[in-house]
Amino acid sequence: MLRLGGKELFSRFLIGTARYPSPETMRQAIEASGSEVVTVSLRRYGSGKWDSNAFLNLLKEMQLNILPNTAGCYSVKDALTVSRMAREVFNTDWIKLEVIGDDYNLQPDPFGTVEAAKILIKEGFEVFPYMTDDLVFAERLLDAGCKVLMPWAAPIGSGRGPANPHSLRTFRARFKDVPCIIDAGLGKPSHAAAVMEMGFDGVLLNTAVSLARDPVEMARAFAMAIDAGRKAYQAGMMPEREFATPSTPVVGTPFWHQEKK
Amino acid sequence: MTKGNTCGIAGAGIIGRLTGYLLAKKGWRVTLFDDGDLAATGTTSYAAAGMIAPYCELEYAEPVVARLGNPSLAMWQQLLPQIGGDVYCQAAGSLVISHPQDRNELMRLVRKMDEHTGNLVMRRVEGAELRELEPDIDDAFMDGLYLPLEGQIDSRRLLVVLGEWLQKYATLNLGVHVRSADDGRIDTAISAFDFDMVLDTRGLKGKTQLPGLRGVRGELVWVHAPEVRLNRPVRMMHPRYPIYVVPRPGGQFILGATAIDDEDLSPISVRGTLELLSAAYAMHSGFSEGRVIETMTQCRPAFPNNLPRIRHGGRLIRVNGLYRHGYLFSPKIAELVISLIEGGKPDAAFAELYEAHP
Numbered sequence: 230m231l232r233l234g235g236k237e238l239f240s241r242f243l244i245g246t247a248r249y250p251s252p253e254t255m256r257q258a259i260e261a262s263g264s265e266v267v268t269v270s271l272r273r274y275g276s277g278k279w280d281s282n283a284f285l286n287l288l289k290e291m292q293l294n295i296l297p298n299t300a301g302c303y304s305v306k307d308a309l310t311v312s313r314m315a316r317e318v319f320n321t322d323w324i325k326l327e328v329i330g331d332d333y334n335l336q337p338d339p340f341g342t343v344e345a346a347k348i349l350i351k352e353g354f355e356v357f358p359y360m361t362d363d364l365v366f367a368e369r370l371l372d373a374g375c376k377v378l379m380p381w382a383a384p385i386g387s388g389r390g391p392a393n394p395h396s397l398r399t400f401r402a403r404f405k406d407v408p409c410i411i412d413a414g415l416g417k418p419s420h421a422a423a424v425m426e427m428g429f430d431g432v433l434l435n436t437a438v439s440l441a442r443d444p445v446e447m448a449r450a451f452a453m454a455i456d457a458g459r460k461a462y463q464a465g466m467m468p469e470r471e472f473a474t475p476s477t478p479v480v481g482t483p484f485w486h487q488e489k490k
Numbered sequence: 491m492t493k494g495n496t497c498g499i500a501g502a503g504i505i506g507r508l509t510g511y512l513l514a515k516k517g518w519r520v521t522l523f524d525d526g527d528l529a530a531t532g533t534t535s536y537a538a539a540g541m542i543a544p545y546c547e548l549e550y551a552e553p554v555v556a557r558l559g560n561p562s563l564a565m566w567q568q569l570l571p572q573i574g575g576d577v578y579c580q581a582a583g584s585l586v587i588s589h590p591q592d593r594n595e596l597m598r599l600v601r602k603m604d605e606h607t608g609n610l611v612m613r614r615v616e617g618a619e620l621r622e623l624e625p626d627i628d629d630a631f632m633d634g635l636y637l638p639l640e641g642q643i644d645s646r647r648l649l650v651v652l653g654e655w656l657q658k659y660a661t662l663n664l665g666v667h668v669r670s671a672d673d674g675r676i677d678t679a680i681s682a683f684d685f686d687m688v689l690d691t692r693g694l695k696g697k698t699q700l701p702g703l704r705g706v707r708g709e710l711v712w713v714h715a716p717e718v719r720l721n722r723p724v725r726m727m728h729p730r731y732p733i734y735v736v737p738r739p740g741g742q743f744i745l746g747a748t749a750i751d752d753e754d755l756s757p758i759s760v761r762g763t764l765e766l767l768s769a770a771y772a773m774h775s776g777f778s779e780g781r782v783i784e785t786m787t788q789c790r791p792a793f794p795n796n797l798p799r800i801r802h803g804g805r806l807i808r809v810n811g812l813y814r815h816g817y818l819f820s821p822k823i824a825e826l827v828i829s830l831i832e833g834g835k836p837d838a839a840f841a842e843l844y845e846a847h848p
Contacts, residue, residue: 283704
């Protein structure tokens, strides 16, 4: 069971809603993923007629937890405006806070993110901050009152998988009592399994599923990988060794086969 | 299937007009109703750029898009001379280019085309070969895809020519609001009319009788830029929607089109304008001295799977959800609808498009 923002979740897979071939394919992929949390960008549906928007209504009908995001916001002010709007539209205090600092790799702006998080938390929001794997950045967010951390594995949409596994491991070890979700940069199910094996609490992704040739099947594959990674983490993996160690006893093997000169 | 020969059509966009034309040619007595005008101003068909690009469109679509669109250009080439009126039709292929930053989007399109159509429909073009096709495209674009089997038609001219033909050889009631289209009957603001067969091709205006239909906003800009020379439609990869530049005779260009999942007909957004114009300017600096002659916003009718749907049974067929593919799909869809009327059976090759009335 994963506790996030005051809710208990069975699934550790959080899924995005952008860039599917059609709303129907999206619906099927989300169903196949088993996700209980979907993230959605309000900016993309910009006219303000939220109640009659067929796409948003389809999401609402799925009866999942909606995690609105502030994708595309480059300033604290923008992020605050979108967050407050999202609270009205979706009737939720949850917000995935993204304050982008760099146009090229969509890297978060740590200063802006912390500043916005402080204000939003005072206003009663549950802030899910999109961030890098920087430890100081994480500390500041916790100081601001965040109860969950969402470091990237690699830049958004790059699909490269964990770019720096060492720093992700350090991150996990440092914040072992805080739910940590990997947000962005994963391209294939093995990436998701790898970060779950490290002990991360969950995975949030979007384009790895929506841009797959068959998004529904890919959603299923990710769900299995996330589950496998989690189980492996709980089961405790055997330590790695430098050399091969036979798993069957060598007694009875002629000594000239045991030692290779 | 149908006894008799009167057909009423609610909605005079491209699918209504083309199907009406083809039915009239076959001897049906066709009557169309639409609250619009001869040019079809205010319809999705009027806003469209008339691209016939079955392979490029695979980027965000199901494979059936290519199967429906595959015969389209050849069908138009055969139809247009029969319809008359000298409608501009270009079959010089189309070109897809990308900024170096969006190159992976281009690779994704290549992969999708490979999987669904084989590599016969496209050719990778680099450097000199790209310049040979489009000598004036900015040097920053080093490679692209050439799709020789794609083209475009002058959609606005076609609507007028079809409208005039229907005024002469059928009955085209313009400025008449359709209240509902039902089995054998069209109820209008004037009165109700009975027919042996009714076609409902109203697009979003028919939404109340087609639950699930939604509007997807698109924005376009028309530019007059006599300095710019492009030999064919050029598409530029973009992370959210493809941006195309379609050259028309007389130095005119259509830049399109955004895709925003929202039923919103308000004027073009600043962001949409910036994205479309900057894409064109990046492609060819000659656009800087061009003149913006028109901006256009319209909503495309789409079902949740973004595929067209032919709902049938009794004396009523509803055709809707052609989404961003009105001109690409209408020749084949019109053919499917007519064979459904005359033969009574759906075409098994496109089974996923048919549905019985609830």
